[in-house]
Amino acid sequence: xxxxxxxxxxxxxxxxxxxxxxxxxxxxxxxxxxxxxxxxxxxxxxxxxxxxxxxxxxxxxxxxxxxxxxxxxxxxxxxxxxxxxxxxxxxxxxxxxxxxxxxxxxxxxxxxxxxxxxxxxxxxxxxxxxxxxxxxxxxxxxxxxxxxxxxxxxxxxxxxxxxxxxxxxxxxxxxxxxxxxxxxxxxxxxxxxxxxxxxxxxxxxxxxxxxxxxxxxxxxxxxxxxxxxxxxxxxxxxxxxxxxxxxxxxxxxxxxxxxxxxxx
Amino acid sequence: xxxxxxxxxxxxxxxxxxxxxxxxxxxxxxxxxxxxxxxxxxxxxxxxxxxxxxxxxxxxxxxxxxxxxxxxxxxxxxxxxxxxxxxxxxxxxxxxxxxxxxxxxxxxxxxxxxxxxxxxxxxxxxxxxxxxxxxxxxxxxxxxxxxxxxxxxxxxxxxxxxxxxxxxxxxxxxxxxxxxxxxxxxxxxxxxxxxxxxxxxxxxxxxxxxxxxxxxxxxxxxxxxxxxxxxxxxxxxxxxxxxxxxxxxxxxxxxxxxxxxxxxxxxxxxxxxxxxxx
Numbered sequence: 001x002x003x004x005x006x007x008x009x010x011x012x013x014x015x016x017x018x019x020x021x022x023x024x025x026x027x028x029x030x031x032x033x034x035x036x037x038x039x040x041x042x043x044x045x046x047x048x049x050x051x052x053x054x055x056x057x058x059x060x061x062x063x064x065x066x067x068x069x070x071x072x073x074x075x076x077x078x079x080x081x082x083x084x085x086x087x088x089x090x091x092x093x094x095x096x097x098x099x100x101x102x103x104x105x106x107x108x109x110x111x112x113x114x115x116x117x118x119x120x121x122x123x124x125x126x127x128x129x130x131x132x133x134x135x136x137x138x139x140x141x142x143x144x145x146x147x148x149x150x151x152x153x154x155x156x157x158x159x160x161x162x163x164x165x166x167x168x169x170x171x172x173x174x175x176x177x178x179x180x181x182x183x184x185x186x187x188x189x190x191x192x193x194x195x196x197x198x199x200x201x202x203x204x205x206x207x208x209x210x211x212x213x214x215x216x217x218x219x220x221x222x223x224x225x226x227x228x229x230x231x232x233x234x235x236x237x238x239x240x241x242x243x244x245x246x247x248x249x250x251x252x253x254x255x256x257x258x259x260x261x262x263x264x
Numbered sequence: 265x266x267x268x269x270x271x272x273x274x275x276x277x278x279x280x281x282x283x284x285x286x287x288x289x290x291x292x293x294x295x296x297x298x299x300x301x302x303x304x305x306x307x308x309x310x311x312x313x314x315x316x317x318x319x320x321x322x323x324x325x326x327x328x329x330x331x332x333x334x335x336x337x338x339x340x341x342x343x344x345x346x347x348x349x350x351x352x353x354x355x356x357x358x359x360x361x362x363x364x365x366x367x368x369x370x371x372x373x374x375x376x377x378x379x380x381x382x383x384x385x386x387x388x389x390x391x392x393x394x395x396x397x398x399x400x401x402x403x404x405x406x407x408x409x410x411x412x413x414x415x416x417x418x419x420x421x422x423x424x425x426x427x428x429x430x431x432x433x434x435x436x437x438x439x440x441x442x443x444x445x446x447x448x449x450x451x452x453x454x455x456x457x458x459x460x461x462x463x464x465x466x467x468x469x470x471x472x473x474x475x476x477x478x479x480x481x482x483x484x485x486x487x488x489x490x491x492x493x494x495x496x497x498x499x500x501x502x503x504x505x506x507x508x509x510x511x512x513x514x515x516x517x518x519x520x521x522x523x524x525x526x527x528x529x530x531x532x533x534x535x536x537x538x539x540x541x542x
Contacts, residue, residue: 061434080440091435095453095530104449105439136530149435156439 007034008192009058009076009083009160014067015217016053026217027053030067033211033220035160040186040193042203044253045213045221046260051196054218055164058194059085071159081105081156088165090145092137098148099124099133105156123151126185143174150182160192167202176237179205187234200257204249205237212253215260222256224249314500319507322500331501332492334484340508342484343474346402350409351470355463358414362421362459363447372422379418387412387473391480400481405474412473413466420462424455457531460524464517471513486512 011033018025027050035041045051056062058069060079069076076083084105092101102123106116124130127147137145146166153161167175183206186193197203203210208228212221226249232240240246295316301308302315314322326336334342365372387408398404428451436446478487486509493501 056434059434059438061437079434079437081438083438085435085438087431087435089429089431091429091431093432093435093450093453095456095528096449097530104436104441108440108445138530152435152439162438 006037007073008037008039008071009035009194010068010070010073011054011058012068012070014054014057014064014069016050016057016062017065028057028064029217029219031218031220035192035194037192038190040191040195040206040208041211042195042197042207042209043211043213044197044200044203044257045218046215046257047198049213049215049260050218051198051213052164054213055085055162055194055196059083059162061085081109082159083162084153084156084158086146086149086153086161086163086166088168090137090142090149090169092145092148092152094137097134097136098129098140101137101148102152102155104152109156119155123155126154127151127181141174142170143178146170146178147181154189154191158191160194163193163195165196165198168198180236182206183234200250200254201237201241204246204253205240210249210253212256213260221260224253311497311499314503319500319503322498323504326489326501326504332483332489336489336504336508339484339486339489339505340512342402343478343486344512346405346485347409347467347470347474349402350406350474351413351463351466353406353410354413354417354466354470358417358462358466359421359459362418362462363425363451363455365418366422366425367447379415383415387469388476388480391477395481400483405477405482405485408477409470409474413470416462416465416469417459420458420465421455424458424462425451427458428454453530456528457524460520460528464520464524467516467520468513471509471516475509 011031014028014031015026016028018027031054033041043051043054053062057064060069060076060083071082079085093104096104099120102120103116106119111119124133127150129144129147129151132140132144132148137148140148146169150166167178170178179202185191186206195203195206204226207226210224210226212224213219214221230243230245232243232246241250298313298316302310302313303317310318323336328335330338361375365375390408390411391404394404394407398407432450432454433446436450441449474485475487475490478485479491482488486505490502490505493499493505
């Protein structure tokens with residue numbers, strides 16, 4: 001698939017080989033992926049297929065063995081708020097309150113106090129965290145912690161938001177609520193997102209495009225565009241699951257993933 | 265550290281549910297038995313174990329009358345000074361070294377073998393050489409405290425820093441943070457409970473070593489007071505010295521525990537009692 005001309009981020013020929021004591025292990029084999037501005041791309045694949053490795057490389061937190069990450073056509077360079085990350089395990093700073101966690105990137109950027117306060121307030125409002133602003137992470141539920149992590153990643157106004165199985169550690173009910181929340185946010189704010197998941201339903205529900213990866217070493221197997229104006233967009237997951245096209249996407253993508261599970 | 269009540273519900277046993285009440289009761293029983301053995305029945309002769317009353321009298325005397333050069337407070341103050349200097353130096357040097365060792369694997373690889381050998385030389389084994397180098401001075405005593413307190417500062421700091429989840433560093437990096445900010449805002453706060461536990465153990469190790477060193481060298485201090493009590497055949501003096509040593513040590517530990525709770529409010533309650541190693 002040719003890169004769209006308005007690509008915000010390009011994953012270009014990226015591969016990754018880990019050196020271990022028992023020899024080299026290929027985690028990723030030549031991945032090419034273009035994410036357009038304002039596009040929500042979900043990446044789905046069997047566990048261990050290297051999709052988290054792909055995310056770490058995209059974030060600049062791990063060097064690729066070959067290939068490049070480009071943002072606006074230029075090498076992305078070291079990690080930074082231009083590509084902020086939401087991790088599966090929340091990764092909140094335990095010694096800082098909700099407000100301080102969200103403020104972290106703004107302090108790094110050297111914004112003045114008034115600007116920081118207004119941006120943090122905006123996020124607290126947006127993510128429904130106002131009443132928890134002075135709480136410490138250990139006092140919050142997993143769902144609330146992940147809201148804080150999302151707010152912390154969004155408040156720096158990243159060019160692209162990278163999410164690594166952000167709801168994987170949450171219980172089913174909380175996960176559903178947050179999926180719907182992210183879907184709502186994205187419709188309002190139009191972020192550019194790369195979202196890693198192992199849930200096919202989540203990938204279809206949130207994505208403008210679903211990227212299916214092969215089993216290890218991970219390659220991009222297929223990309224499926226999901227229309228932005230599908231009738232079920234904006235509905236809750238339970239309702240969306242009644243639509244024939246939603247069901248068909250889920251089934252087709254699930255079949256692609258299952259073929260990889262069998263192969264692995 | 266064990267937690268009483270973990271397996272057994274103490275409240276089910278009697279009305280006294282507070283740990284303080286249990287502590288006071290045990291102390292009362294001990295005092296009663298002591299009184300019974302000395303003053304009441306006289307089974308234990310006075311020159312072996314004086315009664316609690318005599319001990320209190322001896323305590324009062326030592327507070328006002330100098331014994332072997334100083335009053336009890338004078339001896340205690342001398343010990344405290346050496347203690348604080350020695351432990352202060354151990355923290356001041358040990359914590360930064362612990363950070364460096366955890367942060368830079370080559371340094372750790374280079375330093376660890378030397379450190380492991382030095383660590384197994386007991387603090388008292390340094391007394392002879394310390395006396396030859398520095399004479400029977402406050403510095404000598406403080407050096408012994410330092411030697412007893414330093415390793416645990418290094419080890420606990422190193423453990424604390426190594427305990428920091430890499431994902432927190434990734435999160436900080438992806439928000440644009442450089443290494444210094446990461447150290448100050450992520451690594452040190454997360455390592456702080458371990459460091460603090462190390463500091464508490466450093467105080468206790470230093471105190472033990474100091475009293476031991478004072479027994480053999482010096483002209484002042486609580487250890488010296490005890491050894492002079494022995495020289496004067498005064499069991500009461502020895503006991504007053506010992507109890508003072510125990511009380512001061514435990515007061516400092518309680519103060520440090522309170523400080524830890526005050527300074528690290530973000531920890532879950534369970535994390536306060538037993539992090540780190542001894």
